[in-house]
Amino acid sequence: MIGVMTDAKHWAACSSCDLAPRCYARHNAQTFAHPAAGPQVTERLASLYRMTHLRGRLHITLRDLRSALAYTLTSGRDCAQIHELYERPDSVQERLDGFYFTSWAGLHTDGSGEPDRLLGQLRELDIATVPDPQLDRKLDYVGPGGGHSLIAVDQRGDHDAELLRDRFAALPRTPSADVRAASAHRAYLAAARRRFYFESLDDGRWKSMLSYHAGGRFLGLLTGGEPGPAELERIIEAVNRGEGLPGAALDGRPALALQVRAVPGGSVRSYRLFPADRFTLAIGVPAASRYVETSSRELIVRYEDPNGGGGTAPNSWSGSTCTSC
DSSP states (O other): OHHHHTOGGGGGGGGGOTTTTTOHHHHHHHHHHOTTHHHHHHHHHHHHHHHHHHTTSOOOOHHHHHHHHHHHHHTTOOHHHHHHHHHOTTOHHHHHHHSHHHHTTTBOTTSOBOSOHHHHHHHTTOGGGSOOHHHHHHHHHTOTTTTSOBOOOTTOOOHHHHHHHHHHHTSOSSOOOOHHHHHHHHHHHHHHHHHHHHHBSOTTGGGGGSSSTTHHHHHHHHHSSSOOHHHHHHHHHHHHHHHTOTTOEETTEEEEEEESOOOTTOSEEEEEEEEGGGEEEEEOOOOOOSSSOOOOOOEEEEEOOTTSSSSOOSEEEEEEOOTTO
16 A cells, blocks of 8 residues: 555656655655665554554554555645745754654654544554663764664655754753753654664664564564464463463473462462473464454464363462562
């Protein structure tokens, strides 16, 4: 769909426009339509949409998708409105917000958002809100690129980089109590982080910037075929840690521990232990439908009881705990 929207025939008139080298809408279209950079940027945007879908809070329709992608490209402005925007001397931040790396979530300069139901869900996955001190430090002291290599898009203007460099140069280098300076600082850092997510040359770095720590790995498992035993071990260990019994073992072999019940104020915890080698991990396949497009959205950990008892615990373990800990 975004390939159709950014087809060159729809943007042919831009070549004769006086704003062509600086227009954020043309910049966005050229980015997604680029034969080398376009697929990378589209994949990273699709991952955010995919995570929104997996959260299960909104059924995304084609109308939602078209609306959100159109806003990503144009920020809801037509050509006349974009010209009016660029004529205003105080529109620097609004122009910066029009570039796709911020407009994908419908974000506004004042911190509010476009009242669109899909854009509202996407805003909750904003990359700029994920803690990343090392990257923030580099963007703050080195510049918008953070000393890293970014993808190159030939025949595309660099007005976004120019605006970010100007914002970076204007940042105060000493602590300040000025609220406006702090706001400008946050706005620069957020825009630089979002651009880095989409345009970093490191094909693995962007996944660590997703709102969910394991989001990139989870998406990879859903699309990369059957998960291996190493991933099953990670899940079992994660469950054990969540149950408060890391490193659980049964007869010297790794096991999965499930607490029987939690008693408020109790000093003893009881667990059922299941041999780890009796578990399998598979991708959940949704039921086929003639009318609704479906895709995998879950990993299923299944226990196979050697006695055919349907998962009856082979052993149990109880231990005293410190209730004040």
